[in-house]
Amino acid sequence: MKQEALVSFYFPDLHTDTIMKTKELTKQVREKVVEKYEAGLGYKKISRALNISLSTIKSIIRKWKEYGTTANLPRGGRPPKLKSRTRRK
Secondary structure, eight states: OOHHHHHHHHOTTSOGGGTSOOOOOOHHHHHHHHHHHHTTOOHHHHHHHHTOOHHHHHHHHHHHHHHSOOSOOOOOOOOOSSOHHHHHO
């Protein structure tokens, strides 16, 4: 049984969309958030209009103000052991 199904079985009133990890938002959606922000809409109105959590809206706008882009920035982490050239062989 999937984890989502188990959670909804044991906790029927719980919204699983806030618990489960989600994929990254597309560049178009992030640009739409910035577009609405520049048009003068507040965080809550953008959140309701696009059905995205308030914290996600805040982080998208914060990143846009700081870096001037809505693109996914590189993440930190351990460098790969194999180079891409070695991996292809």
